[in-house]
Amino acid sequence: MSIEVIGIEDLPIIQPGDDLAGLITGKITFIDGDILCVASSVYSKSVGNIRHIAEISPTQEAERIASLTHEDPRFVQAVLDSSIEIILDCPFILSRLPFGHIGVRAGVDHSNVEDGIVILLPSDPMAAAEQIRSAIKEKTGANIRVILTDTCGRAFRRGQTGHAIGWSGMTGIRDFRGDHDLFGHELLITEEAVVDEIAGFANFVMGESNRGVPAVVFRNMDLWNGHDIMYFNESEDIIKESLKKR
Amino acid sequence: MSIEVIGIEDLPIIQPGDDLAGLITGKITFIDGDILCVASSVYSKSVGNIRHIAEISPTQEAERIASLTHEDPRFVQAVLDSSIEIILDCPFILSRLPFGHIGVRAGVDHSNVEDGIVILLPSDPMAAAEQIRSAIKEKTGANIRVILTDTCGRAFRRGQTGHAIGWSGMTGIRDFRGDHDLFGHELLITEEAVVDEIAGFANFVMGESNRGVPAVVFRNMDLWNGHDIMYFNESEDIIKESLKKR
Numbered sequence: 001m002s003i004e005v006i007g008i009e010d011l012p013i014i015q016p017g018d019d020l021a022g023l024i025t026g027k028i029t030f031i032d033g034d035i036l037c038v039a040s041s042v043y044s045k046s047v048g049n050i051r052h053i054a055e056i057s058p059t060q061e062a063e064r065i066a067s068l069t070h071e072d073p074r075f076v077q078a079v080l081d082s083s084i085e086i087i088l089d090c091p092f093i094l095s096r097l098p099f100g101h102i103g104v105r106a107g108v109d110h111s112n113v114e115d116g117i118v119i120l121l122p123s124d125p126m127a128a129a130e131q132i133r134s135a136i137k138e139k140t141g142a143n144i145r146v147i148l149t150d151t152c153g154r155a156f157r158r159g160q161t162g163h164a165i166g167w168s169g170m171t172g173i174r175d176f177r178g179d180h181d182l183f184g185h186e187l188l189i190t191e192e193a194v195v196d197e198i199a200g201f202a203n204f205v206m207g208e209s210n211r212g213v214p215a216v217v218f219r220n221m222d223l224w225n226g227h228d229i230m231y232f233n234e235s236e237d238i239i240k241e242s243l244k245k246r
Numbered sequence: 247m248s249i250e251v252i253g254i255e256d257l258p259i260i261q262p263g264d265d266l267a268g269l270i271t272g273k274i275t276f277i278d279g280d281i282l283c284v285a286s287s288v289y290s291k292s293v294g295n296i297r298h299i300a301e302i303s304p305t306q307e308a309e310r311i312a313s314l315t316h317e318d319p320r321f322v323q324a325v326l327d328s329s330i331e332i333i334l335d336c337p338f339i340l341s342r343l344p345f346g347h348i349g350v351r352a353g354v355d356h357s358n359v360e361d362g363i364v365i366l367l368p369s370d371p372m373a374a375a376e377q378i379r380s381a382i383k384e385k386t387g388a389n390i391r392v393i394l395t396d397t398c399g400r401a402f403r404r405g406q407t408g409h410a411i412g413w414s415g416m417t418g419i420r421d422f423r424g425d426h427d428l429f430g431h432e433l434l435i436t437e438e439a440v441v442d443e444i445a446g447f448a449n450f451v452m453g454e455s456n457r458g459v460p461a462v463v464f465r466n467m468d469l470w471n472g473h474d475i476m477y478f479n480e481s482e483d484i485i486k487e488s489l490k491k492r
Contacts, residue, residue, distance in 0.1 A: 001252065001253040002251065002252045003251040003252075004249070004251075005250075006247065007248075009247060091484075101402075102402040154401065154439070155400065155485045156347075156348040156486065157439060157478070158437060158477065159439030159442070161439050161443050162443060163403075172405075173404060191405040193405030194405075196405070196407050197407050197449055198447065200443035200446040200447065201443050201444065201447035204443040213247075229404060230405070232402065232404060238337075238489070238492070241492075242488040242489050242491070245488070246491070
């Protein structure tokens with residue numbers, strides 16, 4: 001059993017309006033079942049999901065938080081505009097996005113972009129993954145699977161890792177409910193967040209720096225069953241509740 | 247750029263006293279630079295790092311927590327004995343281990359083991375990874391790298407993913423400090439927890455179920471620079487502090 005993981009190199013720097021799926025299919029010949037991971041920042045830039053800092057007028061609330069976090073109030077305003085719930089405002093903004101994801105600075109990114117521009121997370125990353133998948137099917141006939149990745153911090157551990165924020169052609173969670181272990185016991189751990197495990201390794205291959213590898217293909221990957229309920233509901237999220245009381 | 251990820255199949259069910267490195271080297275020919283991921287539960291079982299439930303006498307504190315979590319008080323005692331700090335006792339035990347890791351039930355595992363036995367996390371997983379690495383060097387001459395994995399929950403997201411609890415031959419964190427992005431900006435995200443990204447994908451290949459793939463090899467992997475400071479110190483860990491005040 002061997003899986004091949006291929007970093008897609010030598011893509012140009014993506015600009016708004018670029019045909020991202022077309023640029024990717026120019027670099028690799030897909031086969032059915034491949035999983036393509038794409039950095040969400042690159043997807044967002046290709047569809048123009050960016051903001052010009054100079055065009056943002058910060059509110060009083062953005063000014064207040066910016067004075068705590070020592071950031072540009074216009075950048076903070078972009079974070080607030082992307083968020084539906086602020087969980088922490090200091091030492092960094094931690095907030096929830098409309099699609100359920102909780103992340104630092106709402107995933108608003110000002111690395112690897114030209115001066116004065118920030119990149120937002122896709123507002124509907126599941127639809128975005130489906131859109132890439134359809135475009136590749138249309139261009140090549142290949143029936144692939146797609147994950148959009150973002151780089152996030154974690155609880156209790158230093159450093160950032162890649163996470164899946166949208167996916168298409170597979171479920172986010174592999175569900176082992178009803179399975180039994182090697183000794184016939186029913187499994188206690190029943191939910192594995194496989195899209196995050198794949199997105200994390202894709203992020204390793206992409207690198208965070210100036211390598212310019214915004215897409216990674218996984219070949220010879222299993223199929224699995226499961227579901228897409230990735231985010232806790234209000235009563236389940238003990239950590240969010242504790243942080244809001246802080 | 248292509249990485250090969252190989253699941254090591256058809257290993258026997260590991261028993262205390264088994265030569266784990268020898269069993270693995272019987273299934274694959276290593277080459278220098280390979281990264282071998284091993285499930286920590288399998289390593290622990292091979293070195294006899296297990297407890298027999300029938301031999302554990304629960305304290306009053308274990309009885310109290312067991313009544314909250316609806317678990318066997320002797321199992322709870324094994325969790326308490328593995329922990330140096332209890333962060334939550336309900337709805338599940340979340341605790342810190344001596345080597346710094348914070349996890350649910352202190353990583354004490356009663357899946358894939360014979361009835362009446364629990365498997366503990368290695369008490370010094372960095373030394374354990376180094377021990378596997380040395381044993382493989384001695385047996386084969388190959389200079390590989392090793393990660394010990396465990397399956398853990400995460401904040402804000404459902405489902406479990408693989409994490410690295412020990413590693414040898416590489417740093418846990420890849421440090422981009424001083425690097426610049428494609429536009430010449432200094433990078434804001436400077437620390438990537440690469441061993442967790444690799445461990446997560448290894449966990450995907452292992453599966454959580456009855457596949458019997460306790461070891462995964464990554465071939466053609468980069469080298470990187472960084473450090474091993476994986477865990478927050480007391481004043482940095484906002485989430486731990488908030489949970490303890492709960």
